[in-house]
Amino acid sequence: MGYKIAVVGATGNVGREMLAILDERGFPADEVVALASRRSQGTEVSFGDRTLKVKALESYDFSDTDICLMSAGGTVSKEWSPKIGAAGAVVIDNSSAWRYDSDVPLIVPEVNADAIKGFSRRNIIANPNCSTAQLVVALKPLHDVATIRRVVVATYQSVSGAGKDGMDELFNQTRAVFVNDPVESHKFTKRIAFNVIPHIDVFMEDGSTKEEWKVMAETKKILDPKIKVACTAVRVPVFVSHSEAVNIEFEKPITADEAREILREAPGCLVVDKREDGGYVTPYEATGEDATYISRIREDATVENGLAMWVVSDNLRKGAALNAVQIAEVLVNRKLIQPRKQAA
Template identity: 85%
Template sequence: MGYKVAIVGATGNVGREMLNILEERGFPADEVVAIASRRSQGTEVSFGDKTLKVKALETYDFAGTDICLMSAGGSVALEWAPKIAAKGCVVIDNSSAFRYDQDVPLIVPEVNADAVAGFTRKNIIANPNCSTAQLVVTLKPLHDHATIRRVVVSTYQSVSGAGKDGMDELFQQSRAVFVADPTTNKKFTKRIAFNVIPHIDVFMEDGSTKEEWKVMVETKKMLDPKIKVTCTAVRVPVFIGHSESVNIEFENPITADEARAILRQAPGCLVVDKHEDGGYITPIETAGEDATYISRIREDQTIENGLNLWIVADNLRKGAALNAVQIAELLINRKLIGTKKAA
């Protein structure tokens, strides 16, 4: 007997991707319900060869629903996730609302699958930040082998990380530049077309942005609290796909060849690293792909036991929708939840 699954935020970029991935992976669902705010009620979204009519979050009864995949923003999650969880429905939330709650597991299945059992405390599981997800998938097998001491990461994050409005702004500004029309900034603080912006989310007291803080705190929570992490997060004029330049200092020796061999065997990782023109991955090649791609693996001669990596992934998939679906699959495969119908 299959599960009943609700997608909250089904009309957004990530919500639509969740629907696609559920269908692609043959998720064992007897029923999938698309949910959004009242203003989107009646809107149609695609689910495989079916069309689903969106239902309103405010009036939907979750009592018979087994799993809720939520991608509706932090404020919505804070209000609704506990209400949904109280109905006996497990909430897998894509926002930052519960990531730092010690009673809510923050999960990337390839990294810390065992921690998922802690969901019973609040019936909520958190999905990490998109840039953190691809980072920890790569760091985990290397940490297991040589113990990471310090990570320095610079992100090059696509506009889809800022939602549909971010993608629209890049498109409109790019067109305006070509025809010599004036550009306007609404979603971003400066023009994003043909530019890069070293500012994602709000500024904090120490001069870091919230995005940079998220990478640090989430990496420590999922991987190892002893790892030192520093980050500079940059928005770039790319539609889909986050890239990261990562410098890692290890406690124990590790060569570039060893790292390649380890990452080639690691779940969720795909190494494309040829020392030739085009022998590396760029964001455009990762769009629609599930893997986290690693290129430019090389030893850092300025420190002892150091490596440099280039990491790229589709932020709408592994960074959000795919990871959420994988968490749901993890719950089912480990027999941590059953169906309401069977009960």
């Protein structure tokens, strides 16, 4: 007997990716239900070689659902995740709504899978910010060996992190530039075509943006509260996959060669680091892939025990949908939940 899975936000970029990954990885589901708001009811979405008709979240009965993959934004999650959890389903939420709640585990399976045990307090598990997910996958194996003191990261985030509207805006602006039409900005604060914008989410009192604060707070919660983190988050004119330039200061000595070997053996990491033309990974190559790619590993002589590296990953997969499905796999593989129909 398999599990019954609901995907909320099934018509969005991440929701569609969740459905694709559930099928790709052969998740043990007897039934998969696609859910969205009433206005999307009846829309068809793909699940492997099958087509699912979207049902309305507002009228759906979760009483026999085992796992709910939630990708409908923070407002919807705040309202619905507690209700769905109270009905007995485990909610794996992709929004920021629950990440900082002390009763909700924030999980990246390669990094802190053991923390998942706390899910039963609310029946909610949080998925991290897309930039945080790939960052901590790369940091964890190095932290285990040499203990990280401080991380300085600059992100180069694709427009898909802002949803379909962000992707459409980049496409429309690029086309407008080539045909000499007016370039209109609706989703982003400035033109994104052939430009970069050092502003993601709202500004906070200290001058940081909320996106930068998320990377700091989530890295501490997932990896180690003692690590100091500074982040500059930048939107770039790339459709899919986020990149990060990462500088790390360690307590113990570690060479670039040692780091390279550690990361080659680490779960979720793929090192592509040849010191030659093209011997590194860009967002284009990472798109559609599951790995967190690490390149340009080198020693940073400006600090004691310092390294610099380049980290790239598909933000719709490892940064969102894949990580959520991996969390569901941990629940199943560790026998933390059982199919409710079977139990009945």
